[in-house]
Amino acid sequence: MTVSFSTAAPGSGSLPDAGPLSLCEREPHVPAERLVAEMVPPPRFDSVRFATYLPDPKQPSQTEAVRVLEDFAAGLGGAHAVGGGKRGFFGFGKAKAPKTPSGPRGVYLDGGYGVGKTHLLASLWHATPAAPELKAFGTFVELTNLVGALGFQQTVRTLGEHRLLCIDEFELDDPGDTVLVSTLLGKLVEAGVALAATSNTLPGKLGEGRFAAADFLREIQGLSARFRTLRIDGEDYRHRGLPEAPAPFSDEEVMKTAYATEGASLDDFPHLLEHLAKVHPSRYGALTDGVRAVCLTGVRPVPDQSTALRLVVLADRLYDREVPVLASGLPFDKLFSEEMLNGGYRKKYFRAISRLTALARDAKGLIGA
Numbered sequence: 001m002t003v004s005f006s007t008a009a010p011g012s013g014s015l016p017d018a019g020p021l022s023l024c025e026r027e028p029h030v031p032a033e034r035l036v037a038e039m040v041p042p043p044r045f046d047s048v049r050f051a052t053y054l055p056d057p058k059q060p061s062q063t064e065a066v067r068v069l070e071d072f073a074a075g076l077g078g079a080h081a082v083g084g085g086k087r088g089f090f091g092f093g094k095a096k097a098p099k100t101p102s103g104p105r106g107v108y109l110d111g112g113y114g115v116g117k118t119h120l121l122a123s124l125w126h127a128t129p130a131a132p133e134l135k136a137f138g139t140f141v142e143l144t145n146l147v148g149a150l151g152f153q154q155t156v157r158t159l160g161e162h163r164l165l166c167i168d169e170f171e172l173d174d175p176g177d178t179v180l181v182s183t184l185l186g187k188l189v190e191a192g193v194a195l196a197a198t199s200n201t202l203p204g205k206l207g208e209g210r211f212a213a214a215d216f217l218r219e220i221q222g223l224s225a226r227f228r229t230l231r232i233d234g235e236d237y238r239h240r241g242l243p244e245a246p247a248p249f250s251d252e253e254v255m256k257t258a259y260a261t262e263g264a265s266l267d268d269f270p271h272l273l274e275h276l277a278k279v280h281p282s283r284y285g286a287l288t289d290g291v292r293a294v295c296l297t298g299v300r301p302v303p304d305q306s307t308a309l310r311l312v313v314l315a316d317r318l319y320d321r322e323v324p325v326l327a328s329g330l331p332f333d334k335l336f337s338e339e340m341l342n343g344g345y346r347k348k349y350f351r352a353i354s355r356l357t358a359l360a361r362d363a364k365g366l367i368g369a
Contacts, residue, residue, distance in 0.1 A: 020258040020266035021291060024275040028286035032150055035282055036158055039136040039146070042320030045122035053119050061233045062116070065109065068230055069124050069196075072107055076163055076194050077129035104228040106195035108216055111232035117198040120232075121166050124196055130163045137166040140199075141313055144177045145282035147184065155184065160191035170199040170216060171348075182220045189226055197227075245331035245357045246364060251297045254328045257366050263292030264366075269299045269329060276310040284317045291323055293366055294359075299329030302336060309345065311335070312352040319355040324363035332356040 041048075050070055055062035107124075109117045125137045136159060138146070147155045159165060165188060171177060185195060199216055217224040249257075258266035267275075279287060288294070302308040318325060335356075336349045 020261075020264045020295065023265050023267050023287055023291070023294070024271050026287050027279060028283045028289070030283050030286045032154075034286070035146055035149055036136070037133070038285060039138040039142065040132060041122040041125055041137045044320070044322055045118065048119050048122050049126055050120075050123045053116055053123060056234055059115075059233045061231055065120060065230045065232050068228070069107065069120055070127065072194075072196075073124050073127035073129070104226060105189055106197070106223070106227040108227045108229045109196070109198040109232055110216070110229050111198075111234065115232045115234035117232060118168050121168055121196055121198055125164065125166050128164045134161070134163045135166075136162050136164070137168070139168045139316060140171040140177070140181065141169075141281070141316065143167060143181060143184070145280070145313070147180060149280060149282040152180075152184065156187045156191075159184075159188055160193060162188075162193050164194045164196065167195070167197040169351075170197045178219045182223065185220060185223055189223060195226070245333040245353070246360045248299065248328050248331055249326060249367065251328045253367060254295045254297050254326055257326055258293075258295035261293050261295075261366055263290060264295055265291050265293070266295045266297075269296045269327070272296065273302065273307050273311065276314060277307070281310060281313040284314050285321070287314075288317060288321060288323060293363060294318060294323055294325045296325065296327040297329065299327045299332070299335070301330065301334060302340075305340065305343075305345065308336060308340060308349065312345075312348045315352040315355050315359075318359055322362070323359065324366060325356060325359040326363035326366055327360065332360060 050066050053062075053066060055066060109120055111117055122137065125135055128135055150158065165185075167181075170181075189195065197216070217227065217229070220227070255266060258264045276284075302311055333353050335353065340346065340349055
């Protein structure tokens with residue numbers, strides 16, 4: 001797939017001797033087919049398999065989850081995939097539309113942070129006997145962004161040709177998007193697509209109503225009978241609250257590192273936040289194409305919720321691609337106000353802080369390299 005870039009300012013080239021890249025000078029135009037083709041497990045989950053998941057012997061639910069998911073994957077090698085080609089799923093051409101199977105057509109992995117749900121979800125994607133173009137894997141946010149980019153009906157037509165859709169981190173805090181995705185999933189089940197999903201509870205609720213199956217099944221309403229819930233018990237690695245973010249570096253250290261690191265980008269944080277408003281979130285992955293490190297100066301609190309939600313999406317894409325982030329200004333655990341961290345989108349903000357903090361730790365090795 002090709003991605004074209006336009007520049008926000010003249011003279012902004014990408015020559016290696018022209019200094020660091022700038023995310024603010026990129027306005028990627030992404031073909032719709034790339035958005036779908038990129039719905040695969042992120043690079044950090046490229047090599048995971050059921051065999052590499054190590055169940056805790058003290059938590060039998062983990063071993064049971066592996067067994068059930070292996071059986072579920074094996075069962076997806078049937079008629080839906082060999083019904084005569086992609087168009088056959090909708091009854092076009094010679095093939096007939098498949099009859100929607102009775103009984104569970106989806107699995108929901110129910111558990112707290114740090115029990116390996118994404119590892120298991122990605123393993124299911126890898127184990128399903130189908131070509132990669134017949135399987136899709138993405139976060140809830142990526143799925144809603146796909147609908148925004150393609151339109152609802154085109155998304156149904158495109159994903160309806162798949163055998164499996166995996167949705168990681170199903171969001172339960174946005175009623176509008178939840179209704180949208182629930183309606184979409186209903187259409188996909190009618191087309192014969194198998195579903196798998198995870199969601200996370202809020203860090204503040206761990207240990208108290210920590211499992212979210214009841215919330216998930218309520219939100220998907222008429223689809224609840226199609227899902228089998230797999231409860232995965234285990235120790236939550238993030239139950240102690242926000243991770244401690246590394247101390248920021250100076251502007252001079254960040255800029256020096258950006259110029260010394262091949263493929264690094266360098267941007268002023270407030271300007272980057274302004275630029276994100278000009279780029280559709282579905283293109284944030286393309287925004288980071290070829291970027292090996294992100295260097296930011298002047299990190300400060302995010303001014304409003306719309307900006308904060310865009311930053312969350314960028315943090316997810318950087319984390320998926322394992323791009324280290326080196327920054328000056330405030331540490332990342334000071335990005336969001338107390339009001340934001342206590343509001344309806346707090347789960348997303350906690351996740352962004354956790355991921356940006358991990359990427360900041362990764363970036364420490366760039367200093368003086």
